[in-house]
Amino acid sequence: MINAFEVRGGNRLKGEIIPQGAKNEALQIISAVLLTPGKVTISNIPDIVDVNLLIELLADVGVKVNRVSRAVCEFQADAVNIDYLESPEFKKKSGRLRGSVMMAGPLLARFGKAYIPKPGGDKIGRRRLDTHVIGFERLGASFVYDTGDNYFRLESPKGGLKGTYMLLDEPSVTGTANIVMAAVLANGTTTIYNAACEPYLQQLCKMLNSMGAKIKGVGSNLLEIEGVSSLTGCEHAMLPDMIEIGSFIGLAAMTQSEITIKNASIKNLGIIPEKFGLLGIKMEYRGDDIHIPAQDSYEIQNFLDGSILTISDHPWPGFTPDLLSIVLVVATQARGSVLIHQKMFESRLFFVDKLIDMGAQIILCDPHRATVIGLGRHHPLRGITMSSPDIRAGVSLLIAALSAEGKSTIHNIDQIDRGYQYIDERLRNLGADIKRV
Ligand SMILES: CC(=O)N[C@H]1[C@@H](OP(=O)(O)OP(=O)(O)OC[C@H]2O[C@@H](n3ccc(=O)[nH]c3=O)[C@H](O)[C@@H]2O)O[C@H](CO)[C@@H](O)[C@@H]1O
Numbered sequence: 001m002i003n004a005f006e007v008r009g010g011n012r013l014k015g016e017i018i019p020q021g022a023k024n025e026a027l028q029i030i031s032a033v034l035l036t037p038g039k040v041t042i043s044n045i046p047d048i049v050d051v052n053l054l055i056e057l058l059a060d061v062g063v064k065v066n067r068v069s070r071a072v073c074e075f076q077a078d079a080v081n082i083d084y085l086e087s088p089e090f091k092k093k094s095g096r097l098r099g100s101v102m103m104a105g106p107l108l109a110r111f112g113k114a115y116i117p118k119p120g121g122d123k124i125g126r127r128r129l130d131t132h133v134i135g136f137e138r139l140g141a142s143f144v145y146d147t148g149d150n151y152f153r154l155e156s157p158k159g160g161l162k163g164t165y166m167l168l169d170e171p172s173v174t175g176t177a178n179i180v181m182a183a184v185l186a187n188g189t190t191t192i193y194n195a196a197c198e199p200y201l202q203q204l205c206k207m208l209n210s211m212g213a214k215i216k217g218v219g220s221n222l223l224e225i226e227g228v229s230s231l232t233g234c235e236h237a238m239l240p241d242m243i244e245i246g247s248f249i250g251l252a253a254m255t256q257s258e259i260t261i262k263n264a265s266i267k268n269l270g271i272i273p274e275k276f277g278l279l280g281i282k283m284e285y286r287g288d289d290i291h292i293p294a295q296d297s298y299e300i301q302n303f304l305d306g307s308i309l310t311i312s313d314h315p316w317p318g319f320t321p322d323l324l325s326i327v328l329v330v331a332t333q334a335r336g337s338v339l340i341h342q343k344m345f346e347s348r349l350f351f352v353d354k355l356i357d358m359g360a361q362i363i364l365c366d367p368h369r370a371t372v373i374g375l376g377r378h379h380p381l382r383g384i385t386m387s388s389p390d391i392r393a394g395v396s397l398l399i400a401a402l403s404a405e406g407k408s409t410i411h412n413i414d415q416i417d418r419g420y421q422y423i424d425e426r427l428r429n430l431g432a433d434i435k436r437v
């Protein structure tokens with residue numbers, strides 16, 4: 001079966017777009033339903049491959065799942081079959097996404113056992129699980145790593161997990177979520193320093209507190225968690241996906257389009273709009289909407305001393321690594337130059353080869369750094385046939401194709417579908433010439 005997008009570039013897009021619920025928040029929040037036998041109702045769930053797979057995994061382990069509507073789902077984990085975690089089916093399915101690792105924290109806390117098969121997700125460099133496993137160990141769990149099957153088997157001590165102080169080696173996003181979910185049901189107080197504090201984590205902590213957890217320091221890198229003996233059900237609404245919002249800002253600039261991003265929850269976007277602003281992209285806030293006017297050109301700013309701008313990733317509240325590929329593609333048509341420095345992942349910039357084939361001027365300095373010399377619209381990119389290597393590179397290539405002259409075909413779009421809801425249909429509604437073939 002062919003699985004590709006065929007895009008005819010050059011159309012100027014126009015209209016309003018509503019961001020989906022946040023993928024990376026969804027993966028945390030949906031894992032957290034395992035912490036209680038009570039009913040948890042979650043709204044604004046994105047209808048995307050990764051999230052649907054996680055929901056399937058929960059149903060497989062015995063969680064009652066009631067999809068009230070496309071975006072709202074009720075969960076009740078009152079009859080979990082923990083033995084299912086050792087089945088080959090669980091290992092296979094959970095290995096298809098990254099988010100499944102976050103089932104471990106709640107399972108360990110509530111049932112005393114967990115398994116983490118080698119997780120899926122983007123192949124963008126080494127993605128170790130040390131922070132997760134060492135964090136569980138600090139709470140008293142023991143683990144065995146099965147090198148043959150490539151999975152961690154974890155067990156809580158008799159009497160349950162015990163709160164402690166820990167300083168994380170790095171502020172891992174999913175690692176922090178996992179440790180927080182384990183610590184909320186531990187005996188005593190857990191302090192996590194150098195915790196990740198993305199809005200995803202803030203939302204998770206807010207949800208857990210509404211279930212009866214006692215977490216202080218939400219939004220900071222110092223969390224204090226007083227363990228409780230049980231949690232109750234709750235209702236939780238997901239934030240809009242900040243990575244989708246950034247992608248749409250880039251799309252508008254690159255295709256010279258006038259787009260309004262509705263209900264963007266601007267206060268939760270951190271430094272994201274500012275970084276796109278450094279590329280010269282104009283944005284207007286209208287209430288909680290972001291309006292991007294059609295711009296013939298945009299010019300990359302230099303640093304204050306006149307030197308070439310660098311845009312790099314950094315743990316929150318710094319700039320998310322998930323938007324660097326988008327920034328890079330948008331820079332290809334800017335006036336001026338920028339150095340893109342992807343510090344966290346070592347294989348996330350190789351997709352620039354495809355942009356170079358399309359006519360972009362980019363020098364890949366090393367696996368972490370690429371210099372983009374903007375074309376300043378002197379000539380458009382040209383359409384080519386290409387393949388999407390990971391979710392964000394995939395969307396960047398899609399944006400490049402929508403701006404390019406002629407036809408592009410993008411293969412391996414499963415990568416895009418795992419994180420962007422009905423993307424072809426939503427782009428067509430804005431006037432894009434894109435079809436699934
Ligand atoms: C499902 C999910 O939520 N996925 C996100 C999550 O992945 P994930 O939680 O897997 O990523 P981590 O935060 O654990 O780390 C990402 C990578 O960055 C490195 N690292 C991390 C922190 C640091 O200060 N220095 C450093 O070099 C890690 O070693 C690792 O290679 O967070 C990543 C970093 O924002 C995002 O790209 C992913 O989209």
Ligand SMILES: C=C(OP(=O)(O)O)C(=O)O
Nearest residue numbers: 098099121122322391392
């Ligand atoms: C890297 C990403 O996802 P995952 O962690 O699921 O691979 C991403 O969302 O950009």
